Amino acid sequence: AQSVAQPEDQVNVAEGNPLTVKCTYSVSGNPYLFWYVQYPNRGLQFLLKYITGDNLVKGSYGFEAEFNKSQTSFHLKKPSALVSDSALYFCAVSARTDSWGKLQFGAGTQVVVTP
Amino acid sequence: DVKVTQSSRYLVKRTGEKVFLECVQDMDHENMFWYRQDPGLGLRLIYFSYDVKMKEKGDIPEGYSVSREKKERFSLILESASTNQTSMYLCASSLPGLAASDTQYFGPGTRLTVL
Numbered sequence: 001a002q003s004v005a006q007p008e009d010q011v012n013v014a015e016g017n018p019l020t021v022k023c024t025y026s027v028s029g030n031p032y033l034f035w036y037v038q039y040p041n042r043g044l045q046f047l048l049k050y051i052t053g054d055n056l057v058k059g060s061y062g063f064e065a066e067f068n069k070s071q072t073s074f075h076l077k078k079p080s081a082l083v084s085d086s087a088l089y090f091c092a093v094s095a096r097t098d099s100w101g102k103l104q105f106g107a108g109t110q111v112v113v114t115p
Numbered sequence: 116d117v118k119v120t121q122s123s124r125y126l127v128k129r130t131g132e133k134v135f136l137e138c139v140q141d142m143d144h145e146n147m148f149w150y151r152q153d154p155g156l157g158l159r160l161i162y163f164s165y166d167v168k169m170k171e172k173g174d175i176p177e178g179y180s181v182s183r184e185k186k187e188r189f190s191l192i193l194e195s196a197s198t199n200q201t202s203m204y205l206c207a208s209s210l211p212g213l214a215a216s217d218t219q220y221f222g223p224g225t226r227l228t229v230l
Contacts, residue, residue: 009155034218043119043205043221044158090157100165101146101209101217102173105157 002027006106019081023091033074034092081113119222127228134193138206147189152203196229
């Protein structure tokens with residue numbers, strides 16, 4: 001069975017400072033890893049995913065994430081946070097052996113960026 | 116752009132009522148998914164469908180059923196709504212094919228309240 005842990009319920013950061021949202025996972029075999037963002041009263045928007053290759057993945061809105069196989073982590077990062085980055089962020093994992101592409105989501109991390 | 120629409124943004128129903136939540140996607144996606152989102156629990160998969168009239172149970176199917184009569188439409192049915200089904204319901208679809216790396220695209224969600 002696969003699982004995802006997002007150890008922080010909330011991350012607070014000042015605008016202009018680096019932003020990191022942590023994610024660790026457990027899955028049989030190699031994973032596919034995803035980050036989604038949810039703005040208030042909206043559905044989830046895809047940010048980026050890791051499939052294979054370069055461990056550093058670049059995505060939308062200046063976000064990137066680094067896949068670390070030895071630490072089973074896939075932390076989301078942004079060099080300089082904006083107030084508009086305030087939202088709920090979800091990490092998700094899919095097992096490569098899953099034919100249907102089912103995702104297991106973490107509980108989510110609320111990001112608050114203050115001016 | 117992929118568009119996934121859900122029939123209602125907000126819905127209020129009474130205990131025991133039969134509830135239909137509708138989801139439509141416009142990109143000829145094979146796979147469609149229904150999730151519920153609860154604070155602190157992230158997204159949990161209720162049911163998914165990989166083709167017309169084909170469905171599979173997710174992690175929490177109890178109290179729910181689904182219908183997929185046309186490729187673009189996937190309905191979630193609460194046979195007899197209960198207060199513990201008060202939640203945000205999210206529909207998603209993924210690119211054609213059965214690969215675990217496919218990105219899921221989400222609708223805006225339906226916030227259901229059962230009184």
